[in-house]
Amino acid sequence: MSEMIVETPDEVVSFLKAQHDLIEDMFDEVLHASDPQAREKPFIELRQLLAVHETAEEMVVHPRLRREADDGDAIVEALLHEEHEAKALLSNIENLDVTSQEFITELAKLRDAVLAHAEHEELEEFPKLQKEVNTDDLKRMAAAVKAAEAIAPTRPHPGVESAKLNLAVGPFASMLDRARDLIKQAIG
Ligand SMILES: [Fe+2]
Ligand SMILES: [Fe+2]
Numbered sequence: 001m002s003e004m005i006v007e008t009p010d011e012v013v014s015f016l017k018a019q020h021d022l023i024e025d026m027f028d029e030v031l032h033a034s035d036p037q038a039r040e041k042p043f044i045e046l047r048q049l050l051a052v053h054e055t056a057e058e059m060v061v062h063p064r065l066r067r068e069a070d071d072g073d074a075i076v077e078a079l080l081h082e083e084h085e086a087k088a089l090l091s092n093i094e095n096l097d098v099t100s101q102e103f104i105t106e107l108a109k110l111r112d113a114v115l116a117h118a119e120h121e122e123l124e125e126f127p128k129l130q131k132e133v134n135t136d137d138l139k140r141m142a143a144a145v146k147a148a149e150a151i152a153p154t155r156p157h158p159g160v161e162s163a164k165l166n167l168a169v170g171p172f173a174s175m176l177d178r179a180r181d182l183i184k185q186a187i188g
Contacts, residue, residue, distance in 0.1 A: 009142070010142055011138045011139055012129070012138050012139070012142040012145055013129060013130050015142045015145060016053070016057065016061070016126070016145065017126070019049065019053050020115075020118040022049065023046070023049055023050065023053065023114060023118070024111075024115060026042060026049060027046065027110075027111040027114070029042040030042045030043045030046055030107060031104060031107060031108060036098065036100075037098070037099060039098045039099070039103070040098050043098060043107075047172050047175060048175055050086075050090065050114070050172075051151070051172060051175035051178075051179045052148040052151060052179045054086070054176075055148060055176055055179035055183060056145040056179070056183060057083070057121070058080070058083065059144075059183045059187070060141050060144045061125070061129070061141065062076045062080065062125075063076075064133065064141065065125055065128060065129060068129065068132035068133060069128045069132065072128075075124050075125055075128075076125075078120070079117070079120060082113070082116075082117040082120065083117065085113060086110060086117060089109065089113060090110060091171075091172060091173065092106065093106045093107055093110060094171060094172055143186065145183075147182050147183055147185065148179040148182045148183050148186075150182055151175060151178050151179060
């Protein structure tokens with residue numbers, strides 16, 4: 001039986017944009033789950049992906065923009081502020097009952113905030129990186145970003161999904177710590 005192969009971009013900007021698309025899909029999956037109980041599993045996966053994605057941007061991508069662009073500091077400060085707000089929203093949401101209406105209301109707010117943030121990155125940060133950073137470095141950055149994927153849901157790989165899920169279940173804050181450790185190891 002042939003497995004569907006999804007080409008993983010080997011350059012950091014396309015890789016992160018693909019993750020933005022996946023994040024959007026995963027929000028929809030939670031918000032439109034068939035019944036309230038069915039929100040739990042995709043919500044855990046969404047938290048994993050957000051932990052991996054935002055930590056990688058904070059450790060690998062934003063520092064590089066600070067170095068490369070004259071207005072890098074200002075752009076990064078604004079992005080970090082948005083990431084901080086999203087984390088605060090998420091920490092609140094993970095204490096809510098997934099079957100409640102409040103959960104859906106708050107998750108919809110988080111979705112809007114995260115997607116607006118992703119758009120800011122795609123408009124203000126990524127084009128500058130692609131302009132200022134050479135292809136080899138963009139690929140090296142992708143490798144560091146991918147290091148954190150060990151705790152992220154991998155799709156489509158139904159076989160390994162449940163094992164990884166069990167390992168990574170925990171509060172969002174501990175997912176952030178684990179993503180940070182993996183990236184730290186990768187960048188040395
Ligand atoms: Fe971000
Ligand atoms: Fe992002």
